[in-house]
Amino acid sequence: MTVGIVGYGAHLPRHRIKVEEIAKVWGADAPSYKKGLELREKSVPAPDQDVITLAVEAARNALARAQIGAQEIGAVYVGSESHPYAVKPTGTVVAEAIGAVPNCHCADFEFACKAGSEAMFVCTGLVKSGYIKYGLAIGADTSQGAPGDALEYSASAGAAAYIMGSENLVATIDLQHSFMTDTPDFWRREYQHYPQHAGRYTGEPAYFKHTLGASKALLEKSGMKPADFDFAVFHQPNGKFPMRVGKMLGFKREQLETGWLVPLLGNTYSGASPLGLTAILDIAKPGNKIFMCSYGSGSGSDAFILTVTDRIREAQDRAVKTRKLLDENKIYLEYGEYAKFRKKILKAE
Amino acid sequence: MRDVAIIGVGMKKCGELWEKSLRDLYVESALDAIDDAGVDHIDSMYVGCMSGGLFAGQEHIGALMADYLGQTPVPATRVESACASGGAALRAGFLEVASGMSDIVLVGGVEKMTDVSGDEATYALATASDQEWEAFNGITFPGLYAMMAVAHMHKYGTTSEMLASVAVKNHANGSKNPLAQFPMKITVEDVLSSVMVADPLHILDCSPITDGGAALILCPADQAKKLAKKAGVKILGCGMASDTIAYHSRGDLTTLGAVVKAAGLAYKMSGKGPKEIQVCEVHDCFTIAEIIVSEDLGFFEKGKGGAAVKGGETAIGGKIPINTSGGLKSKGHPVGATGVAQAVEIVKQLRGECGDRQVKGARVGMTQNMGGTGASAVVHIMEVM
Amino acid sequence: MSSPRSWRHYPQRYRYEAAVCTKCGKVHFPPRLICDACKGREFTTKTMARTGKILTHTIVRVGPSNFADQSPFAVAVVEMDDGPRITCQVADWNQGQLTIGQKVRLEFRKIYDEGASGIINYGYKAVPI
Structure with missing residues (x-):
């Protein structure tokens, strides 16, 4: 059975904060973040936006492109590390809002920045098994970096939604592969507001080991080489890592740039590589081959090989495109407003 | 229906009346109205009040006011139509007199708004x-x-x-x-x-947030001259x-x-x-x-x-x-x-x-x-x- | 707000489900048990289009206690393209967009929560398009 993407959609907050604005507050060197990590600005959720609201809007866009009834969706999986409730699923609210209840399987996933691709991986498998006709997979986050921490320059917000199925596909998922080990590079304990990370250990033994591991295994499995692809997208915790891993595997900058959103978006965690893929699908042509690889601390990577189908042409314009969300209607915040939006200001009880 | 007249009015200065409670506000204006009319009893009473519950934690305001006005066991009814509670209470009193059910009816309105914070009042x-x-x-x-x-x-x-x-x-x-x-x-x-x-x-x-009360005495128009000290309206x-x-x-x-x-x-x-x-x-x-x-x-x-x-x-x-x-x-x-x-x-x-x-x-x-x-x-x- | 009171209105606050009077066709949002136009008592359910236009508006600078943290915020009466009118907040508006006649689309947003440990109430806000 051929399985793949029937519809996809993105949603981003309109608010942004520039790297300079954060650096100014902490006396940090903005040019080093801009140049060293290739970060210029990041999205910031408004106080009335959270993973649930971003996920619902992304799912509505995916439904508009899929042109299916929400009642046909048999599974709703939302991957995030910033679910609004510690106990009570994000997915039930999303399913209720889009009208997919009640005959539907639902679960929230968490695997640092990989939870979104995990949802895609599982939905694809359930469709392929015949258990469900369509599955909705969402990666969404409103991540928090501790004030003054390096993560504060990147932790941002956004959501990508995919409806997986076996007919009327806009792209087939030809192969997928997952690679994981226990690697404590980044974590957040229960009841803690901000995550902790292990500095440079998050690089070579964590991000690079797993993205390279999953990618190489999948390329080997498929018998394909980087030059066979039109586009590639990797998890993008900063601007530098995805470009470097792409280059290490043999991908060229032109293949990587379309899905490389992080310089203007920041790291949307569970939304990161899935959002990059939406930007690729927005401009892809039938027959294009796409390589995608996520990364989640802890650690693991999911890699996918996709082939764009003819139906992409009619689906692309049925909902807002990701680059439009990224580039238009931006509202820039000062650090004080940003701190208020992100509840970083202590108030009286 | 009988014609109805207002024969007494009572009201104190409105404001942030920190010393006064909900019942004080009603009772003092009611007493003024009773004195203004010069009547020696009432047959029934109404209390216009929007939200004794949210402003003062008090419902069942009809009986409360009858009690503190020393008028039990007269029938006492609270009327609520948000900010039109007072007007609706006057209408209720008017109908009771006009219908012939009662002769002397006290119609009062009251609100104690400053016992809660500004955003709670909002x-x-x-x-x-x-x-x-x-x-x-x-x-x-x-x-x-x-x-x-x-x-x-x-x-x-x-x-x-x-x-x-x-x-x-x-x-x-x-x-x-x-x-x-x-x-x-x-x-x-x-x-x-x-x-x-x-x-x-x-x-x-x-308009401001205000503590205050006001009261009227109603009676059949043809009894106004006999009952009241002043001209009936x-x-x-x-x-x-x-x-x-x-x-x-x-x-x-x-x-x-x-x-x-x-x-x-x-x-x-x-x-x-x-x-x-x-x-x-x-x-x-x-x-x-x-x-x-x-x-x-x-x-x-x-x-x-x-x-x-x-x-x-x-x-x-x-x-x-x-x-x-x-x-x-x-x-x-x-x-x-x-x-x-x-x-x-x-x-x-x-x-x-x-x-x-x-x-x-x-x-x-x-x-x-x-x-x-x-x-x-x-x-x-x-x-x- | 208790969670059942919020939950009861999910079909409207989440999905914009309106009731269409089978007798006269008037679209009611929220649904009613009797049509105020023709007194009909039978309805069919219709999901309203998410778009409409601003009929009047304001900026609330002093919010009620459960919205105190959000002030100031914009509010409008919006006439939906399917006919019903609603009152809702206007989010993400730019200078010049809080005006009579401005086209808007409803987005899913947090309306308010019951403190840090209570339930989160979601609903619609109008975003200029």
């Missing part, structure tokens, strides 16, 4: 809107009336200066009323430079109407349909028309409300209310003096008491007791009281006997 007042489909989304009463102002300005060219003129006039009147909460005179510039509450309404476009017309609870459901966002309807009923019952009204107390919870109501009562053509107030037509000595008491704006707006307090002012005007703010020769007056964004409206027309 919340309590917002319960008079549609909780599920308006207040759920954060809208407040200043916000709802602000939207009315925006619509009226857009449709008729009403200006912020016209809105401010309402406040200026009412404070000028209130400065002559010893019972007013804010008796200071203000200027248009004061209003326009005051802090914005809900655009385009400034804080000086809004006959209730010629009584009209009440309802409208959609949500402001957004109104066909015309610049007209208060229930006010038009209630006024029509009162005019018809009284046999009087707008031209025969010599003094009127209207529900100026916000400056825009007075402008819209002055049109909907038929005093001015639709859309001309703003120009009329700016041109002095509603000032004392103008074509139709409105809110000689200072209105809700200056006198204060103890919400459940307001409808009754309006009647207190009109009775005093018609009895010629208003001193510096007296409308000379006034014999026929009107009160217009409303709840929410005008989902409840009560109009009374009165004439001195």
